Each structure stands twice: as C-alpha cells, then as structure tokens.
Amino acid sequence: MTSKTGLPESETINVLRNRRSIRKYAPTPVSDAHVDAILSGALRAPTSSNLHAYSVIVVRDPETKSQLAVPCGNQKHIVDCPVFIAFCADLTRIESAFERNGHNMENNNLELGLVASIDASLVGMAAYVSAESLGIHGVMIGAVRNKPEDIAGILGLPDRVYAVFGMCLGFPTETPKQKPRMPVTGIVHHERYNADAALGAIDPYDVDLKSHYDSIGKESHPNSWTHEVDAKFSPRPRDGLRAALKDRGFDFT
Ligand SMILES: Cc1cc2nc3c(=O)[nH]c(=O)nc-3n(C[C@H](O)[C@H](O)[C@H](O)COP(=O)(O)O)c2cc1C
Known part of the structure; x- marks a missing residue:
C-alpha cells in the first residue's frame, strides 16, 4: 500500500501517525478479553537477553485507581479510566536465577536497572499500540515515579520491582488536536x-x-x-528518585 504522501503505508503506521494522548473515556468497559488481547501482543516485545525483567499490573478496582491517583498529582484520568496498567521493572526473577546459581544481587549495577526499565517500556509501548489498534486509547502516566514507594505500597510491589510508568486506557470521548512534533x-x-x-x-x-x-x-x-x-526540568524534578529506587533494590549509581 502507498499513502497520499507517496510513502509505503500500513495499518500499524497509520495507527501511530494518527495517535495522540487521550484523557477522557466513555464509561464503556474495556473487557478482560480486550486486555488479554492487548497484552498478548505486548508481551511479544523484544526483551534484553531474554531477561523478561518486567511485570504488568492491571488495575480495574475504582478504589485502587483513586489511591494511585493521589501520588500522581491527583490526575483525574487515572480515576476515570476503565482500566489502568502499571508497567514495572522487575528484577525478582533475575535475583532468583542468581541465587539458584549461588550468587546474589547485592552488587547490582546501573545496567540491570536500565535493562529492566527499557524492557518494561518496550512492553508498555507495544501495549499502547495494540490497544490503539482495537480503538482503545489512553495516556501514559510517568507520575507514578513521583513517589515510587507509595505506588509500590498500593500495588503490593516487593523489593526489586518499581513502576516505570502507568497507562490509562479506555474508549475515547475526545479527539484532541494532535500535538506537533519536533521537525x-x-x-x-x-x-x-x-x-x-x-x-x-x-x-x-x-x-x-x-x-x-x-x-x-x-x-x-x-x-x-x-x-x-x-520550567519543568531545570529545577531537578523528582530529585529523590535515585534514593527511592535504591530503596526498592535498583542501584542507579
Ligand atoms: C513515559 C511518559 C509519561 C507520561 N506521563 C504523563 C502523565 O503523568 N500525565 C499525563 O497527562 N500525560 C503524560 N504523558 C503524555 C505526554 O505528556 C504526551 O505524550 C506528550 O505531551 C505528547 O502529546 P501526545 O501524546 O498527545 O502526542 C506521558 C508520556 C510518556 C511517554
């Protein structure tokens, strides 16, 4: 297929070219089957050295979404969306693999934390595109890193797991103008x-x-x-993040 621009065209490219963040949702539920379909695509994302250094938490309970919204600056779309998914960097299985082979993770370094964060992000983006291909739209929520320990408490995340970002998903009731991109x-x-x-x-x-x-x-x-x-980044946003992630078992020094 070739588009009006003369470039090769595909459904996937069109989904991406047409996307924008959506923060208003119909009350229509996003079914378990929809979420399973979205994740069945997303979990085929590439994973560094086959580590699978991620976990995904699907949240539907209104009370849990309300609790999650608080450390995220009370973002209303977290409460309103039918489903919220947290994409987490997860080193627990890798730690277990180390222990089964007589090692420990006490000396984990920047690379492991980065790998897990990249892995989780790839799964998240793949989920986002999979959702959009089904007409389910949303917005990523980096604000889960405002207070990683609060999010961990709400979601029951053990040590060596932190939420890299969340995602609100639902059927859209708005079509905001697309934000332009850098040339x-x-x-x-x-x-x-x-x-x-x-x-x-x-x-x-x-x-x-x-x-x-x-x-x-x-x-x-x-x-x-x-x-x-x-305005947003020169005052060193989330200055306590490194210490908070260290507490969670990620050494980003
Ligand atoms: C990792 C990540 C975290 C984000 N966190 C938030 C957030 O906490 N709240 C929000 O409303 N939008 C959030 N966004 C959405 C961005 O603000 C948005 O993608 C950007 O402004 C470009 O707009 P567009 O997605 O509509 O093209 C996030 C996006 C990314 C990629």
Whole structure:
C-alpha cells in the first residue's frame, strides 16, 4: 500500500501517525478479553537477553485507581479510566536465577536497572499500540515515579520491582488536536549525527508548538517548548528518585 504522501503505508503506521494522548473515556468497559488481547501482543516485545525483567499490573478496582491517583498529582484520568496498567521493572526473577546459581544481587549495577526499565517500556509501548489498534486509547502516566514507594505500597510491589510508568486506557470521548512534533530534520540523522540540524529544530518547533497552543486556546510562553522544558526540568524534578529506587533494590549509581 502507498499513502497520499507517496510513502509505503500500513495499518500499524497509520495507527501511530494518527495517535495522540487521550484523557477522557466513555464509561464503556474495556473487557478482560480486550486486555488479554492487548497484552498478548505486548508481551511479544523484544526483551534484553531474554531477561523478561518486567511485570504488568492491571488495575480495574475504582478504589485502587483513586489511591494511585493521589501520588500522581491527583490526575483525574487515572480515576476515570476503565482500566489502568502499571508497567514495572522487575528484577525478582533475575535475583532468583542468581541465587539458584549461588550468587546474589547485592552488587547490582546501573545496567540491570536500565535493562529492566527499557524492557518494561518496550512492553508498555507495544501495549499502547495494540490497544490503539482495537480503538482503545489512553495516556501514559510517568507520575507514578513521583513517589515510587507509595505506588509500590498500593500495588503490593516487593523489593526489586518499581513502576516505570502507568497507562490509562479506555474508549475515547475526545479527539484532541494532535500535538506537533519536533521537525524530523532535527531528529533523524543519516550516517552521522548533525548537531546543527539537531539544534536547528528548536526555533521552528517553539513557533509551531506556540501556534498549536494558540489554536486550542491554551495560554503559553512565546518560546513555548524551550520555556516549558526549562520550567519543568531545570529545577531537578523528582530529585529523590535515585534514593527511592535504591530503596526498592535498583542501584542507579
Ligand atoms: C513515559 C511518559 C509519561 C507520561 N506521563 C504523563 C502523565 O503523568 N500525565 C499525563 O497527562 N500525560 C503524560 N504523558 C503524555 C505526554 O505528556 C504526551 O505524550 C506528550 O505531551 C505528547 O502529546 P501526545 O501524546 O498527545 O502526542 C506521558 C508520556 C510518556 C511517554
């Protein structure tokens, strides 16, 4: 298949090209069969060295979703969505494999934590795309890392497991305008990294994002993207995260 743009086309590419985060959901339930189908695709995601360093917690109970929303800054969509899925980095089975072979995980290092976090993210994204292919949309929730220990308590996560991100899923009742993306010329490099192109994408994106915000009536700074990024990330967000993850058995030092 070839699209209007002259590029090869597929259903999967179209699902991705049309996506946007959805935060408003119909009360229509997302059935167990839907969730099973979504996860049956997602769990075929590649996994580093076949480690399977992840676990997935499916949450439907309204009380649990309400509790989860609190450390996540009271995001309403967590309460409202029919199903919330937490994608967790999980080193417990790997620790067990070490122990069965006479070793322990006391000296675990950055690589293991990264591998588990990457693995969980790949499963999460695969679930997201699988869900969208069924008309079930949603939004990822990184705010579960605001207070990893609170989320662990609510979900009963043992040591060596932390929620990398969550995902609200449901049948959408909104179709927000797609948020523009950074110009592809700044993101995709051929053969060698082009620093001028990478940084050259910033000014046009500031303008593009500003006009997007204007078009949806959202107030924003004239240098929308650079201002937003600086305001959110220069004050060292989630500064206690490394210590919190260390407490959970992940050594990111
Ligand atoms: C790992 C991750 C965590 C996110 N966390 C949140 C969140 O906690 N709350 C929220 O409303 N959106 C969250 N988002 C959604 C982003 O804000 C959104 O993807 C981004 O602004 C681009 O918009 P779009 O998805 O509509 O294209 C998250 C996205 C990712 C990838």
